[in-house]
């Protein structure tokens with residue numbers, strides 16, 4: 001029993017892995033050194049009818065504490081998500097079971113087929129006949145043994161039977177998708193600049209920051225489109241990936257900053273930030289730096305590195321903390337508006353502000369909820385061929401959020417915001433008195 005437990009945990013971990021969507025599947029070269037893991041997940045890829053997989057291993061050596069190593073118990077195989085559960089069951093039933101024996105795993109090759117030492121290599125290449133999403137695993141069923149090797153993998157689908165497409169079946173639409181959203185964001189930016197120009201007198205510093213945010217978003221999408229296109233065509237991610245990460249970093253930091261600043265009413269309600277509001281920014285910005293480092297590690301490597309899960313956890317945790325932190329300034333603003341509304345005589349004006357901030361609160365919560373939970377759910381339940389739908393949903397949600405936020409806090413002449421007459425003033429006073437909205 002003691003022997004099964006670690007392997008079971010390992011396989012459960014693999015199950016969790018397979019639920020996470022792995023970003024890219026390009027040509028990858030990696031070095032495995034004295035690795036005792038019995039399973040290594042390399043890559044997950046959605047194949048079409050014309051899928052293809054190539055694996056070249058070289059400089060292979062296996063060391064063991066026990067006397068003999070059985071090469072037939074080391075090898076590569078493909079596993080679809082449906083079969084993963086079957087394999088888990090098999091392992092539970094037979095403790096000494098090697099996944100390479102499973103009827104559900106599609107074995108590619110074992111180490112019996114390696115060329116003899118000193119080269120110890122194998123160039124493997126095969127079509128994938130039944131279209132599905134598969135994970136590429138390496139397994140070592142020899143106990144107490146350590147594998148060293150250099151592995152180069154490539155997976156692609158053929159478009160029109162000739163052109164190699166290195167993006168998985170559900171992501172091959174991404175370059176087009178990102179280009180479209182980039183154009184949409186540039187158009188929006190143009191419109192925003194036009195609006196600011198038309199209402200020059202009521203433009204505040206925050207409106208420039210918002211323009212900067214839109215610009216970064218549009219550039220980020222442009223680079224994402226170019227990067228994905230490059231991967232699609234060449235299988236390597238070194239198109240514009242550095243620019244992509246740079247703009248992504250600036251965009252995310254700006255987004256959180258803008259939400260915090262708008263939430264505090266900075267520059268259009270008051271010129272300075274309070275101490276606690278500054279603290280929120282001082283927490284959120286460094287955390288976002290960390291989150292971006294994590295997202296780069298996750299994006300540029302894959303589950304085969306040992307710390308991959310840790311980076312994923314760091315990213316999730318930091319993201320959750322930031323999402324919670326940016327809510328506080330909005331809540332504080334609502335509280336302080338409610339306090340002042342009781343003392344000063346401008347009821348209608350205060351009610352209008354209060355309503356505005358409450359709507360903003362709901363919009364921010366809605367946006368965070370949608371992009372963190374709904375998008376994740378879509379990613380998990382969508383068939384592998386429709387993975388791009390979750391990206392489309394995320395981009396649509398972002399664009400909608402930006403539009404609503406920008407509309408709510410657009411530069412307008414002050415008297416246009418709060419038209420005052422006796423009746424409205426009285427009605428507002430009544431409304432503020434009935435105030436029972438608690439956060």
Ligand SMILES: *[C@@H]1O[C@H](CO)[C@@H](O)[C@H](O)[C@H]1NC(C)=O
Pocket residue numbers: 056115121122123
């Ligand atoms: C695999 O291909 C490389 C060249 O890419 C070659 O050097 C090596 O000998 C080949 N190995 C086998 C086993 O054919």
Ligand SMILES: *[C@@H]1O[C@H](CO)[C@@H](O)[C@H](O)[C@H]1NC(C)=O
Pocket residue numbers: 054055056123124152153154
């Ligand atoms: C493996 O090596 C062969 C040359 O022997 C090459 O044609 C093929 O592209 C290589 N595959 C990978 C995944 O590097």
